Amino acid sequence: MAKPRKRTVPVLGGALEMTVNVAGKGKPLLFLHSAGGLYWDDFLDELSEHYKVYAPHFPGTAPGRPNDIDKLDSLWDTVIAYEDLLDALKIRKCRLMGHSFGGLLAAELAAQRPKAIEKLVLIAPIGLWREDAPYSVWNWCSPGPEEIMDVLFYDKTHPDVVRRMTPPDNPRKADQWTIDFIWTLGCTGKVIWPIPDKGLKKRIHRISAPSLVVWGENDKLIPPAYAEEFARAIADAEVFMIPQCGHEPPLEQRGRLAERVGTFLAA
Amino acid sequence: MKIACFHLMPYRDLPADFEQKHKSAWFSLPFSAVGDANKAAQYYNWTLDELTFAAENGFDGVCTNEHHQNSYGFMVNPNMMGSVLARATRGTDCAIVQMGETAVFLNPPIRVAEEYAMLDCISEGRLVAGFPVGLGGDFSYSYGMAPLEQRARYYEAHDLIKKAWTAKEGFAWNSKYYQLPMVNIWPQPVQQPHPPIWVPGNASPSTWDFVIKNDYSYCFLTYFGAKGAKHMVNGFWDRCEEMGRDRNPYRMGFLVPVGVSETDAQAEAEYGPAAEFFYHKGLHLPEQLLAPPGHMTHSSLTHLITKRPFPPFDELKRLRYKDMNERDFVVCGSASTVRDRLLEIVKTLNVGHLMILPQFGSLSHEQTMTNIERIGKDILPHLRGVWDGSGWQDHWWPQACRNQARAAA
Numbered sequence: 127m128a129k130p131r132k133r134t135v136p137v138l139g140g141a142l143e144m145t146v147n148v149a150g151k152g153k154p155l156l157f158l159h160s161a162g163g164l165y166w167d168d169f170l171d172e173l174s175e176h177y178k179v180y181a182p183h184f185p186g187t188a189p190g191r192p193n194d195i196d197k198l199d200s201l202w203d204t205v206i207a208y209e210d211l212l213d214a215l216k217i218r219k220c221r222l223m224g225h226s227f228g229g230l231l232a233a234e235l236a237a238q239r240p241k242a243i244e245k246l247v248l249i250a251p252i253g254l255w256r257e258d259a260p261y262s263v264w265n266w267c268s269p270g271p272e273e274i275m276d277v278l279f280y281d282k283t284h285p286d287v288v289r290r291m292t293p294p295d296n297p298r299k300a301d302q303w304t305i306d307f308i309w310t311l312g313c314t315g316k317v318i319w320p321i322p323d324k325g326l327k328k329r330i331h332r333i334s335a336p337s338l339v340v341w342g343e344n345d346k347l348i349p350p351a352y353a354e355e356f357a358r359a360i361a362d363a364e365v366f367m368i369p370q371c372g373h374e375p376p377l378e379q380r381g382r383l384a385e386r387v388g389t390f391l392a393a
Numbered sequence: 394m395k396i397a398c399f400h401l402m403p404y405r406d407l408p409a410d411f412e413q414k415h416k417s418a419w420f421s422l423p424f425s426a427v428g429d430a431n432k433a434a435q436y437y438n439w440t441l442d443e444l445t446f447a448a449e450n451g452f453d454g455v456c457t458n459e460h461h462q463n464s465y466g467f468m469v470n471p472n473m474m475g476s477v478l479a480r481a482t483r484g485t486d487c488a489i490v491q492m493g494e495t496a497v498f499l500n501p502p503i504r505v506a507e508e509y510a511m512l513d514c515i516s517e518g519r520l521v522a523g524f525p526v527g528l529g530g531d532f533s534y535s536y537g538m539a540p541l542e543q544r545a546r547y548y549e550a551h552d553l554i555k556k557a558w559t560a561k562e563g564f565a566w567n568s569k570y571y572q573l574p575m576v577n578i579w580p581q582p583v584q585q586p587h588p589p590i591w592v593p594g595n596a597s598p599s600t601w602d603f604v605i606k607n608d609y610s611y612c613f614l615t616y617f618g619a620k621g622a623k624h625m626v627n628g629f630w631d632r633c634e635e636m637g638r639d640r641n642p643y644r645m646g647f648l649v650p651v652g653v654s655e656t657d658a659q660a661e662a663e664y665g666p667a668a669e670f671f672y673h674k675g676l677h678l679p680e681q682l683l684a685p686p687g688h689m690t691h692s693s694l695t696h697l698i699t700k701r702p703f704p705p706f707d708e709l710k711r712l713r714y715k716d717m718n719e720r721d722f723v724v725c726g727s728a729s730t731v732r733d734r735l736l737e738i739v740k741t742l743n744v745g746h747l748m749i750l751p752q753f754g755s756l757s758h759e760q761t762m763t764n765i766e767r768i769g770k771d772i773l774p775h776l777r778g779v780w781d782g783s784g785w786q787d788h789w790w791p792q793a794c795r796n797q798a799r800a801a802a
């Protein structure tokens with residue numbers, strides 16, 4: 127597995143520094159992680175064989191910098207910070223991919239600076255609302271460590287799931303692992319609490335990039351009904367539903383996901 | 394010492410298999426699943442009767458508090474209860490201790506400045522103004538605000554309320570969370586410059602620092618008894634010393650569920666089922682719900698995960714009355730047993746404000762009234778003088794309630 131390099135770059139006029147993991151060579155691909163935090167998995171690793179992958183930590187979730195979240199008060203602040211990030215990294219055009227919470231940020235960024243985004247991949251993004259498919263922070267913040275496994279995954283015994291979700295053996299590292307999980311939910315929650323319907327519906331029409339909306343058919347966290355909702359709202363979008371898959375396609379269905387995303391991004 | 398009667402106003406009648414059938418008694422338990430509004434009506438009125446009876450039986454203050462969306466205690470607006478109590482105790486020196494209306498749950502929070510001022514007027518200057526930070530679950534799940542904002546909002550609301558109480562003319566207020574073009578409340582409080590402020594908490598060091606810096610009185614609310622609280626309370630006193638404050642016991646309040654019987658054995662029969670109901674059913678909640686992610690600062694979260702200062706909530710379910718009584722989670726027994734143990738607690742923890750919970754769990758109205766009467770007769774007179782002669786003054790008690798010593802009933 128490639129070991130990504132860490133870069134820190136200033137955003138918001140220098141008021142905040144963002145930490146970005148960078149790996150691979152090729153055209154730039156920006157990946158925005160979920161409310162579970164940045165986890166450099168095999169999926170990102172494979173992408174870095176074809177692209178130069180930039181994976182920023184959401185502010186407050188980079189190792190050793192928990193209080194960076196104090197610099198963001200709203201989703202608007204956040205979108206501006208990520209827009210600044212593109213400039214700080216000197217990315218004029220890129221492919222953009224976001225998962226869940228990161229999917230919302232990716233959609234917002236693609237609407238904020240449409241011409242910079244060549245292709246957009248949204249994996250089970252939050253950010254829209256349907257009365258017949260309600261969800262809120264309660265879905266991912268209220269379950270305990272065991273219950274969340276049943277909410278997130280179709281098959282919680284999948285080896286990649288087990289690897290991701292098992293705390294380290296070392297007690298000190300296990301404590302840090304738990305702290306990171308909780309704190310990352312807190313930081314990401316700050317800008318979308320209590321329901322992530324923060325006006326994307328009024329901006330989503332600005333997205334011009336060809337877009338792929340990916341969803342696990344068995345997603346119990348964010349209803350798959352939202353796949354069609356995103357596809358309807360984005361001018362050039364297609365849906366890729368994955369069977370036998372929950373909210374974490376990169377872990378549960380990496381092969382299928384990588385194949386389809388690879389083709390889409392290359393076209 | 395000042396001794397107040399505290400009440401949680403719980404749902405007192407839940408089925409035996411309640412905790413097997415329902416995931417939580419808090420936040421997500423539907424009222425329709427176990428609740429009966431006619432029973433709730435009875436509970437509210439019993440609660441008011443019990444607190445009024447406590448005032449008549451020699452308690453120095455009556456104490457209400459705020460919780461939401463649970464069967465554990467649903468006094469959703471303590472000021473509604475407090476105003477009834479203020480009126481019912483008119484002409485006495487019983488303090489109205491609001492522990493309290495939670496400013497960050499309201500927008501704008503000057504509503505608390507107004508209601509407390511109104512209550513200070515109705516009680517003719519007998520209000521103690523509680524300033525709870527508020528439970529994380531109440532703030533973020535019941536009332537929908539981001540956990541990471543709770544403390545910042547709390548400090549802003551506090552500053553705004555104090556200024557609203559004391560300003561000589563209207564002012565514009567501009568802070569991160571609250572913007573108001575003309576703050577000019579009617580009335581301002583009777584007590585000058587403002588009613589005494591108490592801050593309830595469960596041992597968060599950031600709350601201690603806030604309390605000590607502002608010279609308020611702290612009230613430690615723990616479910617885990619005086620024995621387990623000792624090292625935490627010592628931490629508070631150490632912090633007082635570091636920040637240049639004295640060890641005046643009236644800086645510290647402590648809450649204890651108390652049950653008095655003829656004998657220790659009878660106490661077990663009378664209070665055992667209610668104590669187990671309280672800990673097994675009232676505190677039936679997945680503990681992550683109490684503090685949603687972001688409620689604690691990163692350093693408090695790190696402290697909690699690495700030091701684990703509290704036992705896991707799950708363990709409570711394995712405890713029986715005997716364990717709870719041994720560990721001081723509840724203090725039940727004959728009058729002499731209860732007296733001795735309470736004296737030991739207040740002396741060990743250096744407590745000047747004792748809060749007694751005479752109703753807990755399923756305890757019936759009749760049992761509670763009997764308990765209050767026994768506490769008033771056999772306990773309070775023996776505790777009240779514990780700090781006499783020590784030279785410490787209670788600066789956090791309403792002036793209007795300091796004039797005469799309360800006679801035991």
